[in-house]
Amino acid sequence: MIRVKKINKIYSNILRINQTSRHTLISLFQMFFITFFGFIATMYIARKTGPEIYGVYSLFIAYYSIITILRNFGFEQAAVKKISEGENQNSYFTAFLAINVISLPILLLILFIIQPYLSSINEYGLFNWMLLAVIISSIYTIFITSNFGTGKVGVFQAGLISDSFFRIIFQVIAVFFGYYIMGLVGGLIIGFIAGMIVNIPFNTLKLSYFSYAQFKTLMAFSLWVFLVNASFVLLSNIDKIAIGYYLSNADVGIYTIAFQLTSVATFGFMAFQSVIYPKISYMSINGEIEGIERLLSKSMTYSLSLAIPSLIGGFLLGYHILYYFYEASYASGYYSLIILFVCQIANVFVVLISTTITAMNMPKSTFKVTFFGTILNILLNILFIPLFGIIGAAISTLITMSIISTLLFISLSKLIKIKLEKTTFKNIIIAASAMLIPIAIYRLFVPIDNFFLVLLPILIGGIVYCTTLVKLDTAIRNEILDILIQMGIIHPKSPK
Incomplete structure (x- = not known):
């Protein structure tokens, strides 16, 4: 009883912490939860299913990510941007909702058109699951956009935790009972539903009339956001798709496990990314440049506090982690693992600087850099994967991310001081x-x-x-x- 009272008191006190520290604390907990339990679940699933099945699931995620970027044409981030500014929130929310209602049938039609080209998805009977995932995630997106835009970062993060928790639990149970690929994909959908259930009760925005001018405002911002997001999604997934095309599903599984293992290095900057976007958006509107500089500096430095030791640990222990935490077949991804850990150092700057540029209402600048990087990454994958296998994919990613981080740094440094x-x-x-x-x-x-x-x-x-x-x-x-x-x-x- 005493312990329960102590826990309740701690929870009450968390709510009194200053907003930035509280949101960062919750976000760090979220990332720890996702990373820690995700690793344990992935280790079990990867050992149980083997690289082949895990590679098919990885390709499903890659195709899903690319397809859903078309879902709202960048309106999600545009809506968050306009809602977070505090004016006409209901109108912008309603405009975003209307766009989703219109775009979903179009997206489903596109899926049916490209179905013959989704060979791995069709081979394992996953096309209908893809349709369901797109529909459920579209509804989920409406509510997380509302809460994130109105500053309910804690609710947004709680939804992500619920998403991850129920996805992991469902997948582990399903794989235990022998439902491998269906269990993995089904867990993805269960996670969307869980996150949606958490977010729905906290939505305070109402349906309202919106003007053509407001729609036009969203459109102007969303075009560049869409192009930026499309570039990042391609950067994150084109290597897996290229490996699947040139090599095998098993190679996709081995590469994906190596990539996921490096996510321990992303713990910091992914937590900060979800916190700083609405805050920098608000600071930018109010001309608080020094505040943006301090927040970015702190975010980058603290993010490196996890990325740097992760690289060292991966170099010294990575082979044995892959061999004994997963299984022997995954150990062939060791050299790719080391290269990808270095990529995550560059990714600290890519993610946080691009987030800052976009939040300052200049997504066009981010797009120019990421579009160039995307084209470069595709060309490098085509060149290196046939020559070096999955190591070639990792090299392609490292070269691309290093160039993107440098160009983004140059772009933002013209506006603010960037320093650690x-x-x-x-x-x-x-x-x-x-x-x-x-x-x-x-x-x-x-x-x-x-x-x-x-x-x-x-x-x-x-x-x-x-x-x-x-x-x-x-x-x-x-x-x-x-x-x-x-x-x-x-x-x-x-x-x-």
Whole structure:
């Protein structure tokens, strides 16, 4: 009973934390939840199904992602942008809803037209599941757009957690009982339904008349957002589709597992991305340039605090993680894994800078860069995959992301100062170096031949890194302590 009261008190105190810290805290929890439980579920599923089936599921996700980018032609992000500005929210929401109602039948028609070209989907009887996924996710999108646009970031994040949780649970149970590909795809749809159920009760926007001028405003913004999103979706999925075309479904599965393993490095910047977009949008409207600079600087630096040690850990332990956490056949993706971990360093800047540019109402600038990167990535995949296999796909991604991050940096630096928090960045490098030493010694003297002997150095390295970073960096330490004090976990008079 005492513990329950303590938990309730902590939850109440979370609601009192300043908005940015609270949203970031919730977003970090969301990313931790998705990453941690997603890894455990993926390990079981990948071992149980094997690379072939997992590759088919990965291709389903890739095709779904590309198809649904046509769903609202970029109106989703345009609606979030206009709703977040605070004026005529009901009108913009209604315009967005009308667009979805009109676009969904068109999208379904397009699906039927391209069905003969979806060979892997047709072979496993997944086309009808694709139709269902598109319909359910379209409804889901309406409500998350409403809540995200009106600043209910916590609800939006809770919906994503529910989506991930129920998807994972359903998939694991289905695979356990032998429903492999149908269970994986069915879990995706169950997740959409769960996220929708969470978001619906918190929608406060109402149906309202909207003018042609408002529709035109959405259209003007959405065109560039659509082109930017289309470029990013192609960048994220074209490598898998190209591997499936030139190699095999099993190779797609091996590459996808390697890519998913690097998602531990995305934990930070994906959490910040969902928080900073509406905030930078608001700051931009009000001319708060210094606030944007501080928020971007903090987001990039803290994101690197996870991406850099993840790269080191992947280099030292990646082969054994793939071999013992998944299965022997996935270990052939080790070299791709290392290259993709480096990609995630570049991805920190790509995601956060492009988010900032778009939130500042300049998606055209982002599109120019990402469109060039998309074309380059397609050409490099066509060139490298037949020559180097899945390693060629990873090299293509690294070259592309490095060029995109450089061009985006140049574009945004014309408007604001882009910089890392130097002291914190230096402390991240020192802490990562301190982490490297015990893991390297462990690798040198301990032969790794089972799951637990891989897990141990991961835990040791994580403890050394976090302890060193918190001890070295006053800013991080004080921020953590402030949040813990506001949550009521630590008394304000406790020594720092």
